[in-house]
Amino acid sequence: MSDIAAAASGKGHGDENFPVASVFIAPRHRAPILAFYDFVRAADDISDHATLSADEKLAMLDRMEAALLGSGEPIAVALRLRDILAERALEPRHAQDLLAAFRRDVTQTRYRDFDDLLDYCRYSAMPVGRYVLDVHGEDRAATYGANDALCAALQIINHLQDCAKDFRTLDRVYLPQDALAAHGASVEMLAAPAASPQLAAVLRELAARTSELLERSASFAERIADIRLAMEVGAIQRLAETLTRRLLVADPLSEKVHAGKGQYIATALAGAGGVLLRRLLRPRSRALAGESA
Structure with a gap:
C-alpha cells in the first residue's frame, strides 16, 4: 500500500x-x-x-x-x-x-475576514460544482455564478458545524478574525464545551451571511438543463437552507447540528421533488400565460 x-x-x-452522485x-x-x-x-x-x-x-x-x-x-x-x-x-x-x-x-490556519474566507471557498468548494456542471455539459455562463454561491454556502456550513473539532484537532479556524474581534470573541473559546455569548454572536452572523449566499443560489436548479442534475441541486439547496436555519439558533459546540438520516432523506426528496414539479408545470404555465396574453 x-x-x-x-x-x-x-x-x-x-x-x-x-449528496454526492446520488440516485438523481x-x-x-x-x-x-x-x-x-x-x-x-x-x-x-x-x-x-x-x-x-x-x-x-x-x-x-x-x-x-x-x-x-x-x-x-x-x-x-x-x-x-x-x-x-x-x-x-x-x-x-x-x-x-x-x-x-x-x-x-x-x-494557513486563520482567515482575516469574510472575503478571505470566500477566496478560500473559490478553491475548496466552487470547483466541485463547476466540475459536475462540466461533466453534464451545462452552460457555464448560466450556471457558474449560482453554483459558486451554493458551494461557498455548503463549505461555510461545514465550517460552522465543525468549528470546534477543527480548532481542537487541527488548530484550524475558519471563523474570520474580524468577526471574532467585533463580537469580543477569541479562538480559544472554541475549546469550551458550549459557545459563549460572544462566540454565539459570531456563529449567528456567519449563518446569516450563509443565508444570503443561499438566496443568491436559489435559482440555480432552474438554470440547469439536465433535469436529474437540477433535482440533485434542488435537494442540496433545500438541505443547505434547513441546516442554515438550524445554525442560526443552535450551538455547534454543544449540540448536534448535522441532519439525521430521516431528516436528510425527507429534506432532500422535498427539494428534488419541488424542482421536478416546477419542471412539469412549466409548459402548462407558459401555455396559460400565452392564452392570457
Missing part, C-alpha cells in the same frame, strides 16, 4: 453532509463524479492527517498533482481521474484548484 493510500480516513461519498444523477455521469470525489477525498485526507508533518503533506499533494498531469508516479485515484478527464475531454483545472485549497489548509 502506498503512503497516500495509507493516509486515507476511510470516509466515503456516502458520509458527506450533502444519470448513471453515465456517476463514474466521472465519483472518480473526482475519490481523488479529492484522498487529497483532503492528506491535508487533515493528524501525524504527517506540513512538509510531508505538501510533498504528497504535489505528487498527486504530478500523477494527475501524467508526469509522476502511478497513483491509483489520480490515474483513474486522468483517464476520465481524457475520455470526457475535460481539463484538470478543477482538481488542481482543490489541491491549491488543501495546500492552503496545510499552511
Whole structure:
C-alpha cells in the first residue's frame, strides 16, 4: 500500500453532509463524479492527517498533482481521474484548484475576514460544482455564478458545524478574525464545551451571511438543463437552507447540528421533488400565460 493510500480516513461519498452522485444523477455521469470525489477525498485526507508533518503533506499533494498531469508516479485515484478527464475531454483545472485549497489548509490556519474566507471557498468548494456542471455539459455562463454561491454556502456550513473539532484537532479556524474581534470573541473559546455569548454572536452572523449566499443560489436548479442534475441541486439547496436555519439558533459546540438520516432523506426528496414539479408545470404555465396574453 502506498503512503497516500495509507493516509486515507476511510470516509466515503456516502458520509458527506450533502449528496454526492446520488440516485438523481444519470448513471453515465456517476463514474466521472465519483472518480473526482475519490481523488479529492484522498487529497483532503492528506491535508487533515493528524501525524504527517506540513512538509510531508505538501510533498504528497504535489505528487498527486504530478500523477494527475501524467508526469509522476502511478497513483491509483489520480490515474483513474486522468483517464476520465481524457475520455470526457475535460481539463484538470478543477482538481488542481482543490489541491491549491488543501495546500492552503496545510499552511494557513486563520482567515482575516469574510472575503478571505470566500477566496478560500473559490478553491475548496466552487470547483466541485463547476466540475459536475462540466461533466453534464451545462452552460457555464448560466450556471457558474449560482453554483459558486451554493458551494461557498455548503463549505461555510461545514465550517460552522465543525468549528470546534477543527480548532481542537487541527488548530484550524475558519471563523474570520474580524468577526471574532467585533463580537469580543477569541479562538480559544472554541475549546469550551458550549459557545459563549460572544462566540454565539459570531456563529449567528456567519449563518446569516450563509443565508444570503443561499438566496443568491436559489435559482440555480432552474438554470440547469439536465433535469436529474437540477433535482440533485434542488435537494442540496433545500438541505443547505434547513441546516442554515438550524445554525442560526443552535450551538455547534454543544449540540448536534448535522441532519439525521430521516431528516436528510425527507429534506432532500422535498427539494428534488419541488424542482421536478416546477419542471412539469412549466409548459402548462407558459401555455396559460400565452392564452392570457
